Amino acid sequence: MNDAEGRGTVYLDHAATTPMVPAAVAAMTAHLADIGNASALHASGRRARRVVEESRETIAQALGCRPGEVVFTSGGTEADNLAVKGLYWSRRAADPARRRVLASAIEHHAVLDPLHWLADHEDAVLELVPVDAEGRLDTAALAATIERDPASVALVSVMWANNEVGTVQPLAEVVAVASTHGIPVHSDAVQALGVLPVDFAAAGIDAMTISGHKVGGPLGVGALVVRRELELTALVHGGGQERDVRSGTLDVPAVAGFAAAVELAVKEQAAHASRLAGLREQLVSSVQAVLPDAVLNGDPVDRLPGNAHFSFPGCEGDSLLMLLDARGIECSTGSACSAGVPQPSHVLLAMGRDADAARSSLRFSLGHTSTATDVETVVAALPPCVERARAARA
Amino acid sequence: MKVVAAMSGGVDSAVAAARAVEAGHDVTGIHLALSRNPQSYRSGARGCCTIEDSNDARRAADVIGIPFYVWDLSDRFHEDVVVDFMDTYAAGQTPNPCLRCNEKIKFAAVLDRALALGFDAVATGHYARLDTTADGGVELHRAVDHGKDQSYVLGVLDDRQLRHSLFPLGDTPKQEVRREAAARGLLVADKPDSHDICFVADGDSAGWLREKLGDRAPNHGGAIVDETGEVLGEHEGTFAFTIGQRRGLRLGTPAPDGKPRFVLDIEPVSGTVTVGPRERLAVERIRADRPRWCGAPLASGTTAEVTVQLRAHGDEHRGRVRVADDGRSVEIELTDLAFGIAPGQAAVLYQGTRVVGSATITATERIPA
Numbered sequence: 001m002n003d004a005e006g007r008g009t010v011y012l013d014h015a016a017t018t019p020m021v022p023a024a025v026a027a028m029t030a031h032l033a034d035i036g037n038a039s040a041l042h043a044s045g046r047r048a049r050r051v052v053e054e055s056r057e058t059i060a061q062a063l064g065c066r067p068g069e070v071v072f073t074s075g076g077t078e079a080d081n082l083a084v085k086g087l088y089w090s091r092r093a094a095d096p097a098r099r100r101v102l103a104s105a106i107e108h109h110a111v112l113d114p115l116h117w118l119a120d121h122e123d124a125v126l127e128l129v130p131v132d133a134e135g136r137l138d139t140a141a142l143a144a145t146i147e148r149d150p151a152s153v154a155l156v157s158v159m160w161a162n163n164e165v166g167t168v169q170p171l172a173e174v175v176a177v178a179s180t181h182g183i184p185v186h187s188d189a190v191q192a193l194g195v196l197p198v199d200f201a202a203a204g205i206d207a208m209t210i211s212g213h214k215v216g217g218p219l220g221v222g223a224l225v226v227r228r229e230l231e232l233t234a235l236v237h238g239g240g241q242e243r244d245v246r247s248g249t250l251d252v253p254a255v256a257g258f259a260a261a262v263e264l265a266v267k268e269q270a271a272h273a274s275r276l277a278g279l280r281e282q283l284v285s286s287v288q289a290v291l292p293d294a295v296l297n298g299d300p301v302d303r304l305p306g307n308a309h310f311s312f313p314g315c316e317g318d319s320l321l322m323l324l325d326a327r328g329i330e331c332s333t334g335s336a337c338s339a340g341v342p343q344p345s346h347v348l349l350a351m352g353r354d355a356d357a358a359r360s361s362l363r364f365s366l367g368h369t370s371t372a373t374d375v376e377t378v379v380a381a382l383p384p385c386v387e388r389a390r391a392a393r394a
Numbered sequence: 395m396k397v398v399a400a401m402s403g404g405v406d407s408a409v410a411a412a413r414a415v416e417a418g419h420d421v422t423g424i425h426l427a428l429s430r431n432p433q434s435y436r437s438g439a440r441g442c443c444t445i446e447d448s449n450d451a452r453r454a455a456d457v458i459g460i461p462f463y464v465w466d467l468s469d470r471f472h473e474d475v476v477v478d479f480m481d482t483y484a485a486g487q488t489p490n491p492c493l494r495c496n497e498k499i500k501f502a503a504v505l506d507r508a509l510a511l512g513f514d515a516v517a518t519g520h521y522a523r524l525d526t527t528a529d530g531g532v533e534l535h536r537a538v539d540h541g542k543d544q545s546y547v548l549g550v551l552d553d554r555q556l557r558h559s560l561f562p563l564g565d566t567p568k569q570e571v572r573r574e575a576a577a578r579g580l581l582v583a584d585k586p587d588s589h590d591i592c593f594v595a596d597g598d599s600a601g602w603l604r605e606k607l608g609d610r611a612p613n614h615g616g617a618i619v620d621e622t623g624e625v626l627g628e629h630e631g632t633f634a635f636t637i638g639q640r641r642g643l644r645l646g647t648p649a650p651d652g653k654p655r656f657v658l659d660i661e662p663v664s665g666t667v668t669v670g671p672r673e674r675l676a677v678e679r680i681r682a683d684r685p686r687w688c689g690a691p692l693a694s695g696t697t698a699e700v701t702v703q704l705r706a707h708g709d710e711h712r713g714r715v716r717v718a719d720d721g722r723s724v725e726i727e728l729t730d731l732a733f734g735i736a737p738g739q740a741a742v743l744y745q746g747t748r749v750v751g752s753a754t755i756t757a758t759e760r761i762p763a
Contacts, residue, residue, distance in 0.1 A: 319511060322463050322511070323511060323512075392507045
C-alpha cells in the first residue's frame with residue numbers, strides 16, 4: 001500500500017480495521033445514491049427494504065442462523081452493549097434473582113465496560129473468570145462459578161478469539177456448562193469471522209457479535225445475531241426498526257456492503273486462513289531468529305491465523321510503535337487508550353504478566369492485503385528499533 | 395535535525411512546532427501525559443493534562459502535518475514534581491513546580507528518551523532565546539517579549555540540556571504568536587493562556603494540599619502570632635501560607651498601627667505562622683543551594699555582579715553572588731532590597747539578558763529590626 005505521499009506502507013494492523021474488499025465497495029456504492037427509507041411504505045422504501053432483507057438473508061446464510069436473528073447495529077461495540085445489557089435486563093426482569101454476569105477476564109472493552117457499568121449502576125454482580133498463561137479461559141473455574149448458584153446467573157459472555165493475543169477460546173465447553181442450566185451465552189466473534197469457521201447454530205450460543213470493517217466491509221455497521229426465542233431489552237428506542245430491540249433508520253448502503261463482505265469472507269475463510277497462517281509462521285519464526293528473547297504471547301497454535309503478538313523485554317511498546325511508524329510500518333500496542341495514554345493491557349495482566357511485560361508488547365495482525373514482502377520488511381526493521389527502544393528505557 | 399516538539403495543546407507550543415518544521419527540521423509532535431487519571435486533574439482548557447488538551451495538540455499536529463504521539467510520563471511527573479511539591483510545602487517552603495518539571499521532565503526524561511530514540515533536540519513553546527557564543531558555548535537569554543519571558547522557569551537547565559533545546563518563540567511577542575497561529579489555521583489561536591499549577595484542577599492549591607497531605611506534618615492547625623509571640627488568630631494548616639502573603643490571614647483585630655500584616659515566617663512542625671509589617675519582609679541576603687548553571691558556570695569560590703529574579707514574573711534585583719568553595723551553594727547579597735522571599739523558590743541569576751544559573755532558596759537574612 002502507499003500513503004498519501006506515495007510512500008510504501010506496511011500495514012500490519014488488520015485486527016483494528018482491514019481495507020474494504022472490492023466486492024463490498026461495489027455493493028455499497030451501488031446504493032449510495034438510492035433514495036428510500038427502508039421503513040417507508042412506498043415503492044422507493046420497498047426497494048430499500050429489499051436491499052436490507054436480502055443482505056440479512058445473505059449474512060444469515062453465511063453464518064448459519066435465520067435471517068430474523070440478525071439485528072443490524074452501528075458496529076461491534078453497540079452489538080456487544082445490546083447483548084450484555086439487553087440480556088441482563090430481560091433475564092433479571094423475568095427473575096430478579098438473576099444478577100450475576102460472568103465473562104472471561106480478557107473480553108474486549110466493548111463487553112467489559114458495559115458489564116462494569118451494570119455492576120456499578122444496575123445491581124449486577126460481575127464475576128470475571130480467569131484465563132491461563134496463554135490467554136485461554138479456565139473452563140473449570142467457569143463451571144465452578146456457575147455451579148455455585150446457577151439460578152442467579154443472568155448471562156455468560158466469552159469471546160470467540162481474543163483480539164489482542166489471538167488465543168481461540170473454548171466456546172464449546174462454555175456452552176456445554178451454561179446450557180445445562182439454561183444460561184444464555186454471548187460471544188464476541190468480531191475477530192473470528194472470516195478467519196475461523198463461524199457457525200452460529202452449530203456453536204450452540206445464544207447471541208453473537210460481528211462487525212463490518214473487520215471483515216472487509218464498511219465502518220459503522222455490525223450486527224448482533226441473537227436467537228429468536230431470546231428476549232432482549234432495547235437500548236436504543238425509537239422507530240423499532242430492528243425487531244423492536246434496535247431503533248434508527250438503517251444505513252442501506254453500509255448494510256449491503258457489510259453483507260457482501262461477510263459472504264465473501266465466509267466463502268474464502270479456509271483459504272484465507274491458511275494463507276495468513278503461513279505468513280504468520282514466517283513472521284514469528286523470523287522474529288524469533290533475529291530477536292531470540294522476543295516472546296510470542298498467546299497459544300502458539302490455537303490462535304487467530306493473522307495474529308502475531310510479541311513482548312520485547314526491556315522495551316516500551318509505545319517507543320517501538322513510533323520507531324516502526326517512522327519507517328512506514330503500522331502495528332498496534334493492542335491496548336486501550338484514553339487521551340492516548342497507554343494502560344497496561346488487561347489481557348496480558350490476566351495472563352499473569354506484570355505491568356512492565358504488558359507494556360513491552362506489540363501486536364502485528366495480518367490481513368487480506370498482507371504479503372511476504374511485508375513480513376520481510378518488518379523483520380528487517382525490528383532489530384534496530386528494538387535496540388533503540390531499549391536504550392530509551394534504560 | 396530530528397526534533398521532538400512538546401505540544402501541550404496550547405497556542406505557544408503549536409506555533410513553536412510549526413516554526414521548527416519551517417526551519418527545516420524533521421519534527422515529531424509529542425503530547426506529555428502527566429496525569430495518571432487525565433479527567434481528574436483538570437477540567438476545562440486552562441492548562442495541560444486534559445483529554446481535550448491532548449486532542450487540541452493532536453489537531454495542531456494534523457494541521458502542521460507532523461506525526462503525533464502521546465508519551466506517558468505520569469509516573470515520573472508524580473515522583474519528581476507532584477511529590478516534590480507536597481514535600482516542599484510540608485517543610486514550610488514554597489515550591490515552583492514549573493521549574494522542577496522543566497528540570498526533571500521536559501528537558502530530562504523527555505529529552506533523554508528522545509535522544510535514545512534517535513532525535514537530536516526538544517522544541518518547546520517557552521519564551522526564551524538561545525545564543526551560541528563565538529567559542530561554541532550556548533547561552534540562555536530572556537525573550538524579546540519581556541512581559542511573556544519564561545527564562546526564569548528555564549534557569550535550571552544545564553549546558554547539555556540547553557544544547558539539545560529549541561525555543562522558536564523567543565524573538566516574538568505573544569500577540570504576534572497568536573496572529574501567526576490564526577494565519578496558520580491553528581484552532582488553538584485564541585485558547586486562553588494557562589496560569590495556575592497544571593495538576594491542581596480548580597486552581598485551589600490550599601484545598602488540593604489539604605486533601606493530598608492527609609495526616610502529614612503541616613496539615614494541622616496552629617497559631618498566628620506577631621513578632622512578640624502574641625497569639626492573633628488560628629489557621630488550619632501552614633501549607634495555605636507563603637512568606638510575604640497578605641490575604642487570607644483572617645485576623646479579627648487590626649494591627650495597633652493600622653498597617654497591613656504579612657506572613658513573615660512559617661514553622662511547619664509547631665504550625666506557628668508569624669506575621670508582621672511589610673518592612674520586616676525586607677531581605678538583604680539570600681542563601682540558596684543546588685546551583686545549576688545555564689552554560690558556562692561561575693567558578694566555585696568566586697564572586698560576580700548579577701541581577702537576581704526571585705519569583706516567576708518578579709522584579710530583578712541588583713546584587714552580588716558568591717559561589718561557595720565547594721560549589722554546592724551560593725550566597726547573594728542584594729543591593730536592591732527584596733520583599734517576601736520564600737524559601738523553596740528559585741533565585742535565578744542574570745547578567746544583562748543572559749541567564750547565568752539558578753539555585754533553590756534555603757534561607758534569607760532580614761534587615762535587623
